[in-house]
Amino acid sequence: MSRSLRLGVNIDHVATVRNARGGAYPDPVRAALLAVEAGADGITAHLREDRRHITDHDIARLSKQLTVPLNLEMAATEEMLSIALRHRPHAACIVPEKREERTTEGGIDAAGQRERLAPMMAALAQAGVRVSLFIEPDPRQIEAAVHLRAPVVELHTGRYAELGGIQDAELAADELRRLADAAALAAKNGIEVHAGHGLTYDNVGPIAAIPQVRELNIGHFLIGEALFVGLADSVRQMRGAMDDARGPEAEGAIG
Numbered sequence: 162m163s164r165s166l167r168l169g170v171n172i173d174h175v176a177t178v179r180n181a182r183g184g185a186y187p188d189p190v191r192a193a194l195l196a197v198e199a200g201a202d203g204i205t206a207h208l209r210e211d212r213r214h215i216t217d218h219d220i221a222r223l224s225k226q227l228t229v230p231l232n233l234e235m236a237a238t239e240e241m242l243s244i245a246l247r248h249r250p251h252a253a254c255i256v257p258e259k260r261e262e263r264t265t266e267g268g269i270d271a272a273g274q275r276e277r278l279a280p281m282m283a284a285l286a287q288a289g290v291r292v293s294l295f296i297e298p299d300p301r302q303i304e305a306a307v308h309l310r311a312p313v314v315e316l317h318t319g320r321y322a323e324l325g326g327i328q329d330a331e332l333a334a335d336e337l338r339r340l341a342d343a344a345a346l347a348a349k350n351g352i353e354v355h356a357g358h359g360l361t362y363d364n365v366g367p368i369a370a371i372p373q374v375r376e377l378n379i380g381h382f383l384i385g386e387a388l389f390v391g392l393a394d395s396v397r398q399m400r401g402a403m404d405d406a407r408g409p410e411a412e413g414a415i416g
């Protein structure tokens with residue numbers, strides 16, 4: 162049964178710990194399989210240009226071993242396109258990347274890069290890869306996603322998470338409204354809505370409660386929690402927080 166709100170677990174930071182020593186453990190693929198056993202509906206992995214965490218070999222192994230959809234996060238480059246076309250994951254999410262960033266700092270400027278994104282998205286769609294655009298909850302970006310015929314957008318929740326973290330309730334509420342409005346606008350235009358970045362047990366509820374949101378991609382917080390309670394429990398607890406926020410339709414099947 163396909164849940165009305167899916168959880169994609171991002172395993173990037175298992176690879177961060179592994180790469181700290183350059184060895185083979187902890188293995189991100191083992192983490193992915195454990196997360197699936199604990200209730201993850203999909204696995205997300207970000208193959209960054211600098212390979213600071215997930216490697217090409219990780220993607221190859223995930224592609225072979227996963228029994229749930231793999232969502233490959235990738236920069237809009239020829240190198241990443243050719244890797245995506247080689248592995249043909251269930252989905253590819255186009256994200257912005259800056260070498261000097263510690264983590265993703267915002268959504269991709271789809272509105273300003275239509276000409277650059279269109280052929281890449283067409284090639285991925287042609288190969289049967291479901292394309293999503295990681296964007297800000299901004300009507301201009303939603304309009305660009307519609308123009309580009311993106312089947313999915315993933316709304317960047319990082320600003321919402323940051324504002325909640327600094328206890329700026331008013332600004333956090335404004336950002337939550339921006340996210341809810343963007344989700345409604347995208348869904349009204351036939352685009353499936355996902356969301357992610359910076360989500361935790363404490364802030365996931367209002368995002369999970371946005372009715373048009375179909376998938377949350379969550380990683381860093383879950384891997385951090387796993388250090389204390391284990392990955393299975395951290396995934397199960399996040400799943401529970403999402404279902405509590407979503408209410409009774411959480412387990413409802415959707416088309």
Ligand SMILES: CC(=O)[C@@H](O)[C@H](O)COP(=O)(O)O
Pocket residue numbers: 171173174207209234256263264265295357358378380381
């Ligand atoms: C696009 C996004 O918000 C994350 O999925 C991304 O993977 C963050 O980058 P790091 O995992 O390198 O922090």
Ligand SMILES: NCC(=O)COP(=O)(O)O
Pocket residue numbers: 171205315356357358359360378379380381382
């Ligand atoms: N696209 C968001 C994602 O995959 C995970 O982001 P985070 O939870 O690691 O911040």
